[in-house]
Amino acid sequence: MSRFASTDKLFFKYLVAKRGHICEIHQRECPGIGPMHILSKAAAPRLRYDEINVVLACWFGAHYPTHQDPDDPRAIFARQRICELRGYATWEVLRFELKLRERMAQKVDLKMTSLWLKQQLEALCKNS
Numbered sequence: 001m002s003r004f005a006s007t008d009k010l011f012f013k014y015l016v017a018k019r020g021h022i023c024e025i026h027q028r029e030c031p032g033i034g035p036m037h038i039l040s041k042a043a044a045p046r047l048r049y050d051e052i053n054v055v056l057a058c059w060f061g062a063h064y065p066t067h068q069d070p071d072d073p074r075a076i077f078a079r080q081r082i083c084e085l086r087g088y089a090t091w092e093v094l095r096f097e098l099k100l101r102e103r104m105a106q107k108v109d110l111k112m113t114s115l116w117l118k119q120q121l122e123a124l125c126k127n128s
């Protein structure tokens, strides 16, 4: 198990509590919904738990094709939807801004991130 596993799980729970258990690309409950990073965890490790860098997306309809083949129509659609969701005209501008965000962000502190996510989850559950 990776050192990120428990925080990753909390982050997913948090996103679902906030956004609902839906695929944000297709706006419905697709199978295999999970967090999809716009800038990958490898390219932007400091944006691993950054809400702007992450959308909830289905695996086969959006996530997998986006990482495998940029010309796949499912990948093209996913990029368009993400630009819409984030309010950017183009994928390139969105990615550029996220790269700047990565440069300005602090290193991930797993302990603090977990604590923060737990607090947020508690607050979100109280309000619903």
Ligand SMILES: [Zn+2]
Binding pocket: 023, 024, 025, 026, 027, 030, 057, 058, 061, 062
């Ligand atoms: Zn979907």
